[in-house]
Amino acid sequence: MKFTRVANDKETKARAGSITTDHGTIETPIFMPVGTVGSVKGVHQRELKNDINPDIILGNTYHLYLRPQTPILEQAGGLHKFMNWDRNILTDSGGYQVYSMSSNRKIKEEGVKFKSHIDGSYHVFTPENVMEVQRSIGADIIMAFDECTPYPCDYNYAKRSMHMTHRWLERCLTHLKKTPFKYDYEQTFFPIVQGSCYKDLREQSAEYIANAGAAGNAIGGLSVGEPAEEMYAMTDIVCSILPEDKPRYLMGVGTPINILENIALGVDMFDCVMPTRNARNGMLFTAHGSINIKNLKWADDFSPVDEMGITFVDTEYTKAYLRHLFTVNELLGKQIATIHNLGFYLWLTREARKHIIAGDFRAWKDKMVKQMDNRL
Structure with a gap:
């Protein structure tokens, strides 16, 4: 993956750029339509490509793991071929879905045990097997497995969770080195900044993520109920630390106004x-x-x-x-x-x-x- 900055705004931190992968060029800033289960709900791929015309869409590891399951995706040749989409795809690792199922999951250092929303069966996500699943899905950009904290969140919990997310990141990176690409194109890995709405934790996490040296970086744990002003404050802190020569992805945000204000703070990629x-x-x-x-x-x-x-x-x-x-x-x-x-x-x-x-x-x-x- 290659990221090129085309222009920087003189009065804000907004920037225009382009991301190039084996499935084409993504002009930034960009909004990624959410295609959770391999489909942008209610939209044909022909309408998606010809009328809406996004350079990239998003799929979800949790949902695709449960249905249609990775053996089917591998037989199809990956999600691109399964859904007949020849442009870029990004997959969320499932961390947010785990967060949203608070009554049906248990988080430990090893990973997360959760109950399927479909049939009540139990499953376990670890940093390692989430990387395996994303290799099978075959998205162009894949995400680290992290814990998304709720809002409001106790400081000590947020701190413990952040450090666990960092440890999980190291396990993701270690496993990816052992795991070759499954299809005839490369995948790019993004780690995720956490830290809830605490300035010192966001600074610490952003420094840790920046030092990981990934080709792009994501900001998670926002748009979970906090006031917009807190979202902007945390985004501003993180963007001031993450490398300028790599794309920044603000996960799960948001309203049209949220998107414009976060573009002004230096964010390049959005989904919601x-x-x-x-x-x-x-x-x-x-x-x-x-x-x-x-x-x-x-x-x-x-x-x-x-x-x-x-x-x-x-x-x-x-x-x-x-x-x-x-x-x-x-x-x-x-x-x-x-x-x-x-x-x-x-x-x-x-x-x-x-x-x-x-x-x-x-x-x-x-x-x-x-x-x-x-x-x-």
């Missing part, structure tokens, strides 16, 4: 279920604010879904028609909203890139944040 999950509940994100398409006010609004939108659904359907589809619980409504929201998120990060290169990112960002903070 919000655009797809909110779409299925009738919330549309636009450059002028959010729309609850279920509201009665849209019942006789025959204007396009979004005149500024970049996907075909934005001009081929009206707000009145989309509201009708949600009212009658027609699946097409959720599909339209999903395509729109993902298209908007990709438009937003690509516009941010253009303005970083043009040198007016700060003014544009401030204007967009103000506009998007409206409910239409």
